Amino acid sequence: MALSHSILATLVGRGKPCSGYDLAKEFNSSVGFYWKTTHQQIYRELAKLESEKMLTSELIKQKDRPDKKVYCVTDEGRAHLIKWIAQPSEPSPIKEDMLVKMFVGFLVPKEMLIEELEQLKIIHEEKLRLFREYEKKFFSDVRSLPEKGKFRYLNLRSGISFESGHIKWCEEAIDFLKNEFE
């Protein structure tokens, strides 16, 4: 598991001190495309990482809004992250509800499955549309990007490939359900 690594990575990626609130927001946008979580878990994990000396925190007093605590990655945290990167990682399990449903698809009318597949397809198409928009907006000239940007581009490409694959499968399954059952 690696929520802690994900948090360390996000902090390192940002390159500047962040509050739990900032991280929670990031986890609902850029990073969130591959890692969902809640703000509670982030706050808890931050406290844990600090107790393990992976992070240091500083309390920032603010006049116009509530005070906040910003976190910085320590050298130890950075080293820990690099050590983790160096270890080979396995692909993550899938746990896709739709596949479980398909497995026992004979329990329900085909129309029900088709409708669900169509809804799923719409969700993936929407994500794909968003990713393609990002690609056009921020990554149209890949070669001129700074190093960090190139890595983010690769992540975005993964998202695009992933969503496209899902859409294709939805289409295949819908077509199959419509035509290959007598």
Place this chain on the structure above:
Amino acid sequence: MALSHSILATLVGRGKPCSGYDLAKEFNSSVGFYWKTTHQQIYRELAKLESEKMLTSELIKQKDRPDKKVYCVTDEGRAHLIKWIAQPSEPSPIKEDMLVKMFVGFLVPKEMLIEELEQLKIIHEEKLRLFREYEKKFFSDVRSLPEKGKFRYLNLRSGISFESGHIKWCEEAIDFLKNEFE
């Protein structure tokens, strides 16, 4: 979440009483391609499902091997499963370690990432090879399959699409790391 649904689905899919041991084996082969778990969790979940009247159990005495407990899905369990299928499901989050690593890829030498990507690619290629073998062996004449078989075919197609997509992305990323960094 849906481990319980996954267990119910597997039992219904099998169509005959199963022991926890049988299910654990199934979860490491066919179902396991989209859902990994441990035998402990299965036994616990089975006990829970039984207490909720979704399953009934029967103790089978065996001479040649240890006694076992086999489970059957009740009408209530079946209805519960169908109700779950009828609810729309969201795509599952990704949580792919490699993407987190890529996000902070600038921390390590590119060669390290390339090697990891190559190893990942091999894993996905091996899975794809296996899936294609299944496809050839059991699904070469799709039209003549019984209904259950057709749904399994769709699941297998999802696996094939998924693995192919991963392989393509690995290739793209390796190529990019080799050629698009000055």
Place this chain on the structure above:
DNA sequence: TTTATATATGCAACTAGTTGAATACTTCTG
């Protein structure tokens, strides 16, 4: 004969992740 492998189930302790609520302050909108 010892060892490994397969069958078969379960407890205890842990880590990870979710849900719901509470608190508190500020700015913007009606």
Place this chain on the structure above:
DNA sequence: CAGAAGTATTCAACTAGTTGCATATATAAA
């Protein structure tokens, strides 16, 4: 001026999932 929305943190209780251990029998291999 009331209420909604945004900023900011935390507690408590729960569900889900992992790791390690314990137990028991039978067969096949070394």
